[in-house]
Amino acid sequence: MRFTRGFRGRGQGARDSRLPPGQYDVGSTWPVLTAEATPKLSTETWTFKVSGLVERPTTWSWDEIHALPTSSFEGDIHCVTTWSKLGVKFTGVSVDALLAAARPLPAATHVLALGHTGYTTNLPLDDVTSGKAWVVWDYEGNPLPVEHGGPARMIVPHLYFWKSAKWVSGLELQDHNEPGFWERNGYHDHGDPWLEQRYQGD
Amino acid sequence: MATVVEVRAETANAKTFRLALPHPSIHLAGQHYIVRLTAPDGYTASRSYSVASPPDGSAEIELTVEHLPDGEVSSFLHEVVVPGDAIEVRGPIGGWFVWRGDAPALLVGGGSGVVPLMAMLRLARRSGRSDLLRLVVSARSPADLYYAAELPGPETTIVYTRATPPSWPRPVGRLNRGDLPAPIAPDATAYVCGTPGFADAATGLLADAGTPADRIRVERFGPTR
Numbered sequence: 001m002r003f004t005r006g007f008r009g010r011g012q013g014a015r016d017s018r019l020p021p022g023q024y025d026v027g028s029t030w031p032v033l034t035a036e037a038t039p040k041l042s043t044e045t046w047t048f049k050v051s052g053l054v055e056r057p058t059t060w061s062w063d064e065i066h067a068l069p070t071s072s073f074e075g076d077i078h079c080v081t082t083w084s085k086l087g088v089k090f091t092g093v094s095v096d097a098l099l100a101a102a103r104p105l106p107a108a109t110h111v112l113a114l115g116h117t118g119y120t121t122n123l124p125l126d127d128v129t130s131g132k133a134w135v136v137w138d139y140e141g142n143p144l145p146v147e148h149g150g151p152a153r154m155i156v157p158h159l160y161f162w163k164s165a166k167w168v169s170g171l172e173l174q175d176h177n178e179p180g181f182w183e184r185n186g187y188h189d190h191g192d193p194w195l196e197q198r199y200q201g202d
Numbered sequence: 203m204a205t206v207v208e209v210r211a212e213t214a215n216a217k218t219f220r221l222a223l224p225h226p227s228i229h230l231a232g233q234h235y236i237v238r239l240t241a242p243d244g245y246t247a248s249r250s251y252s253v254a255s256p257p258d259g260s261a262e263i264e265l266t267v268e269h270l271p272d273g274e275v276s277s278f279l280h281e282v283v284v285p286g287d288a289i290e291v292r293g294p295i296g297g298w299f300v301w302r303g304d305a306p307a308l309l310v311g312g313g314s315g316v317v318p319l320m321a322m323l324r325l326a327r328r329s330g331r332s333d334l335l336r337l338v339v340s341a342r343s344p345a346d347l348y349y350a351a352e353l354p355g356p357e358t359t360i361v362y363t364r365a366t367p368p369s370w371p372r373p374v375g376r377l378n379r380g381d382l383p384a385p386i387a388p389d390a391t392a393y394v395c396g397t398p399g400f401a402d403a404a405t406g407l408l409a410d411a412g413t414p415a416d417r418i419r420v421e422r423f424g425p426t427r
Contacts, residue, residue, distance in 0.1 A: 035299070035419065037406075037415050117415070
């Protein structure tokens with residue numbers, strides 16, 4: 001192994017086993033990294049739509065999505081820029097509940113998550129079903145701050161956090177893989193932090 | 203692996219590292235490289251740093267690194283690395299916050315956010331297309347301005363927030379709408395780089411000035427250590 005002359009790292013003490021390789025713990029801070037201007041979205045006009053290869057394309061208003069059974073995620077999130085945030089809690093609705101209403105067609109294999117800003121990110125359908133993905137509006141008991149994607153964002157916490165679209169506006173079910181915003185701009189198609197799938201070619 | 207060929211101070215807490223790569227760099231202005239440090243026990247730490255040098259077909263690139271007080275990688279680079287050291291780099295990375303040198307652009311940078319914009323300015327100047335760019339830089343004081351000897355010019359506006367040079371015409375203060383130059387073209391793309399607070403303020407000013415949201419590209423850097 002080639003190591004860096006003089007570098008020992010912060011490795012004093014055991015490394016937290018919740019940290020994937022190459023990640024560090026940001027503690028109580030939460031960095032903000034986005035590629036676009038922060039949008040101002042009103043919950044009065046906010047909608048979330050499941051479209052594409054589904055039996056029943058469905059759009060929820062803010063009140064309608066809140067009427068669905070709530071679901072929480074408690075765990076860790078990992079950003080490709082190497083920070084991780086451990087032991088966080090988000091509450092909203094499971095993507096499973098949204099898809100149960102819209103009923104994906106058998107041909108659907110992938111989803112494109114869409115943001116109100118035009119942001120997109122692609123995911124295999126299997127990565128957003130069976131309790132692996134949520135649309136959330138609550139962070140640690142408070143409304144999700146706008147800079148972190150409020151009023152509502154996706155979270156797909158088992159993948160790098162660019163897959164968790166901020167200001168999410170919907171999911172489009174597709175029968176093929178269509179690279180999203182960062183995936184067209186040099187980042188990995190899948191983004192598993194435990195495999196360090198950061199960039200194209202990883 | 204890259205070899206450090208030169209280290210020079212830009213300000214009291216920013217250094218530029220000139221690296222020789224094994225092959226000519228294919229980076230575009232605005233892209234970044236990953237620097238990865240590996241300890242003898244296999245522990246690694248990686249951070250992204252913007253390239254400050256323009257695409258010029260050479261095998262050398264310059265990364266300007268701000269020394270963050272508790273920054274694991276930036277502290278190592280600032281305190282340990284000297285010319286001759288081998289450093290693992292990966293890149294270039296990023297296909298969004300890039301300027302290819304052929305379209306009008308307004309660049310707005312705060313503090314170390316000027317680094318990727320400097321690659322764009324350098325590209326414009328070396329290709330004789332300064333007419334396409336305007337650069338507005340916000341710095342705390344003259345001592346905090348990166349590339350102070352090179353950056354001033356007809357394309358650039360410097361805004362000081364805490365202290366100015368003697369008899370500087372603009373009073374100290376945060377970036378405001380009056381600091382933004384008139385658009386050089388109606389379809390110019392704005393590139394904003396800085397802290398989240400700076401980026402939000404700058405994008406707000408651009409929006410107030412009528413810049414459509416889809417013409418604004420933002421690169422924020424957070425309080426990463």
